[in-house]
Amino acid sequence: MTQVLVQRTADAALRTRAASVIPGGMYGHMNAAGLPEAYPQFMTRGEGSRVWDADGNEYLDFMCGWGPIVLGRKDPVVEAAVRAQLELGDLLDGPSPVMVDLAELLVELVPHADWAMLAKNGTDATTACVSIARASTGRRKVLVATGAYHGAIPWCTPRPGGVLPEDRAHLGYFDYNDVASLEAAVAEAGDDLAGIIVSPVRQELARDQEMATVEFARAIRTVCDRTGAVMILDDVRCGFRLDLGGSWEPLGVQPDLAAWSKAIANGYSLAAITGRDGLRSAASSIYVTGSFWYSAVSMAASMATLTQLRDTDALARMAASGQRLRDGLAAQSAAHGFVTTQTGPVQMPLLRFADDDAGSTLARTWTNEAVKRGVYLHPVHNWFLSAAHTSDDIDLALERTDDAFAELARLARQG
Incomplete structure (x- = not known):
């Protein structure tokens, strides 16, 4: 039995x-x-692969800062690049040459990319993509999947506070992975369709993740080619963790624009927009900026992160660790008498209980017991693995999650 953490003062x-x-x-x-x-x-x-709370409790970290940590915290190569750039300066009176270096690297890595712009967070990037699509087409309507998360400002926030109907007057909605629903939304938008924004994986709180089908991804590409609309891939959450060229590269589908953030700089604040040459003029025409958008330190961190992802087996190690975790959890849940589902990419997993209620009581109880034992998971949001998660880390986590399943079973027997 692993020790249960109790100190919270x-x-x-x-x-x-x-x-x-x-x-x-x-x-x-x-x-x-x-x-x-x-x-x-x-x-x-x-x-x-670990974090410590304010009381000094240590956790095996399966949230990775909610996605940004891809190589592991305090990665020595990234931190060395950060220190070197800090010696030169971070926010200067003009961008550092590292901005050009990074834009060139992004164009090299991403097959659809002829250019890149840099920002600070995912909402910056998705919003810029929508603006570029409208500037390029001269149209207004943008289609999004029902329930999808694309950021935290009025046009896309999941919370209604402070949001006006006018903020979303030109959004249309379709069901993820449903080609007929997509076509109906396209027909409703008519000649005013500027773009379609979609995530590589359907990821909504407290429900199974859903991988995009090849048919669905290709249908979006076909619709955009037919109508002249801009295809936007919101790769903020998945990008650079699943495939360096873009998360739909394995499906053979490339967007016109892509939004990136989270794993781009191993925890340093940065985002990017990449796009095709035909959208270069539209990208130049919109005004997007910010006092901290030109942080050279974050760009140096990104250079060190992306080159390591390119030149090492980090992506393969994440996938292997994720599969090891998934297999272990499946065996444990069955052994303790629970029916569970695990969905999404193995690098970004989520476990749910088949018989759970609307409040995710089983998931919340099980993850609570895991956290008590030093394994930081989330009950309803997908988790993240990094290249720092070793086989030993996964095995240690599984020892503790097995205890959490045992405690969940004990509580269930009590009624």
């Missing part, structure tokens, strides 16, 4: 302080208020 004190100076005590996707009781709110450090 520092975290509790920080939550109390935060409640008086931060709206809601915390906001956004890292707000732990809605998570089970064992989840800490505040973390103090990370290294490799």
Whole structure:
């Protein structure tokens, strides 16, 4: 039986302080208020495949900062590049030459890319893509999959607060992986269709992830070619973790524009937009910028991250570790009498219980027990693996998740 973590005094004190100076005590996707009781709110450090909370508890980390950590925390090559750039400067009065280096690297790595623009986060990138599509076509309508997440500003946020009907007046909706639904949305948009934005994988909270079918991906490409609309791949969550050229490269489908962030710089804040040559003029015509968009340190971190992903077996190691975890969890859940599903890419897994209720009670109880035992998972959001997750890490995590399944079974027997 693995030791169960109980110390939470520092975290509790920080939550109390935060409640008086931060709206809601915390906001956004890292707000732990809605998570089970064992989840800490505040973390103090990370290294490799592990993180530590404010009380000093250590966790095997399967959220990776919600995706940005792809090589492991404090990767020595990335950190050396960061230190070298810091010696030169970060925010100067003009962009650093590393910006050109990185744009060239992105064009080299991404088959559809003839150019690249850089920003700070995924919402920047998806929003710029939508603007470029409209500028290029002179049209207004953009189609999105129902329930899809493309960022956190009014046109796409999943929360309705502060959002006006006008913010979404020119969005149309289709069902993911449903070609007939897509065609119906295209017909409704008519001659005003500017673009279609889609994620490589359907990823919605508290439901199975759904890999795109080849038929669906090709249908979007065909529709855009037929109508002159712009195909946008939102690769913010999956990009550079599944395939360096883009997450739909294995399907043989390339977008006109792609949005990237998360894994692009191993935890340093950066995003990118890549596009075809025919959209270069439209990209030049829109005004997008920010005081911190030209951070040379983040770009140096990205250069070090992407070259390692290109030149090492990091992607293969992530896939192998993810498969090892998936196989182990499947065996454990069956052994303890639970029917579970595991969906999505093995590098970005999610486990759900077949008989769970609308509140994901089984998932929440099981992940709570895992967190108590030092394995940081999430009950309803997909997890992430990094190249720092070794076979030994996976085996240790599985020892602890087995105990969590055993405790879940014990609680179920009690009624």
